[in-house]
Amino acid sequence: MNTRPSNSHPLQTETDIHTVTTISQALQGARHELQACSPSPAVDAGILLCHVLACTSAHLIAWPEKELNAEQAMQFEQLVAQRKQGTPVAYLTGTREFWSLDFKVTPDVLIPRAETETLVEFIIETFSEQPSLNVVDLGTGSGAIACALARERPGWNITATDVSEQALVIAQHNATLNQVNIAEFVHGSWFEPIRDRQFDIIVSNPPYVAVNDPHLESGDLRFEPTSALTSGEQGMDDIRRLTQQAGACLKSGGWLILEHGFDQQQLVREAFGKSGFIDIIQRNDIAGLPRMSAAHKA
Numbered sequence: 325m326n327t328r329p330s331n332s333h334p335l336q337t338e339t340d341i342h343t344v345t346t347i348s349q350a351l352q353g354a355r356h357e358l359q360a361c362s363p364s365p366a367v368d369a370g371i372l373l374c375h376v377l378a379c380t381s382a383h384l385i386a387w388p389e390k391e392l393n394a395e396q397a398m399q400f401e402q403l404v405a406q407r408k409q410g411t412p413v414a415y416l417t418g419t420r421e422f423w424s425l426d427f428k429v430t431p432d433v434l435i436p437r438a439e440t441e442t443l444v445e446f447i448i449e450t451f452s453e454q455p456s457l458n459v460v461d462l463g464t465g466s467g468a469i470a471c472a473l474a475r476e477r478p479g480w481n482i483t484a485t486d487v488s489e490q491a492l493v494i495a496q497h498n499a500t501l502n503q504v505n506i507a508e509f510v511h512g513s514w515f516e517p518i519r520d521r522q523f524d525i526i527v528s529n530p531p532y533v534a535v536n537d538p539h540l541e542s543g544d545l546r547f548e549p550t551s552a553l554t555s556g557e558q559g560m561d562d563i564r565r566l567t568q569q570a571g572a573c574l575k576s577g578g579w580l581i582l583e584h585g586f587d588q589q590q591l592v593r594e595a596f597g598k599s600g601f602i603d604i605i606q607r608n609d610i611a612g613l614p615r616m617s618a619a620h621k622a
């Protein structure tokens with residue numbers, strides 16, 4: 325990985341001291357560096373190098389002998405070093421794909437996850453015949469759910485909320501980036517900023533990790549905002565708040581659709597039932613884990 329000999333002469337120019345690194349060598353070196361600290365060293369190395377070279381993964385495969393210039397080699401080396409310290413790849417590149425759309429991500433927002441596409445899929449399938457619906461995405465973060473729905477159903481009126489003003493700035497940026505129309509971005513805690521309104525669908529991927537969950541000490545979670553992750557002793561505080569209060573902001577027959585932890589399926593079912601929701605539907609994510617619950621108001 326090191327492109328500069330430590331005993332180089334101080335008057336040597338950047339060109340003189342640059343040891344030639346090819347795409348193939350850079351990838352090999354990075355894979356080796358990341359082996360002990362990343363679950364996906366080869367994938368990470370490829371994404372980071374594509375970011376530095378502003379190219380596709382096909383380019384890396386097609387041109388393994390192509391040389392990096394000194395600046396590219398140094399930038400790549402720095403990114404690999406940060407990844408080695410645990411920084412998520414998405415925060416290093418500043419971007420993550422969700423629902424085949426590109427999202428800007430910063431440490432102010434949760435990195436959108438593939439499992440959250442389960443909610444988008446369910447909504448598109450279930451309400452495909454509805455030309456106009458009022459939908460709110462509570463705790464929109466990067467805007468992933470709201471933007472995906474807006475892309476699929478441009479005729480729907482979609483509102484996105486978050487308690488984090490920084491997250492709303494990112495979500496707005498992502499709506500523009502993906503050229504989708506989100507009717508409104510609203511700042512505030514859960515139902516407080518929308519309390520006089522009624523929706524056909526309330527969707528949310530709220531914080532649902534238990535405060536003492538050991539997973540918080542590993543992987544990407546260490547770097548993501550705690551306010552986007554944790555929710556009380558069982559991770560259920562926000563989910564309970566949402567099931568208790570959603571009814572007031574739903575039209576008759578309106579749906580509440582929630583993401584939750586793989587081990588919270590039964591607790592979420594009980595929370596829905598206690599608040600009078602009916603016809604509870606639960607779905608697994610792409611990894612086969614129970615991840616989504618939906619039910620409607622009578």
Ligand SMILES: C[S@@+](CC[C@H](N)C(=O)[O-])C[C@H]1O[C@@H](n2cnc3c(N)ncnc32)[C@H](O)[C@@H]1O
Pocket residue numbers: 433434435436437440462463464465466467468469485486487488491512513514529530531532551552553
């Ligand atoms: C798990 S993240 C989900 C982000 C995004 N919806 C996604 O699926 O990638 C939870 C989001 O809820 C927001 N949030 C936390 N507490 C909130 C509250 N009281 N009211 C509104 N949003 C809240 C966080 O700022 C964060 O953006």
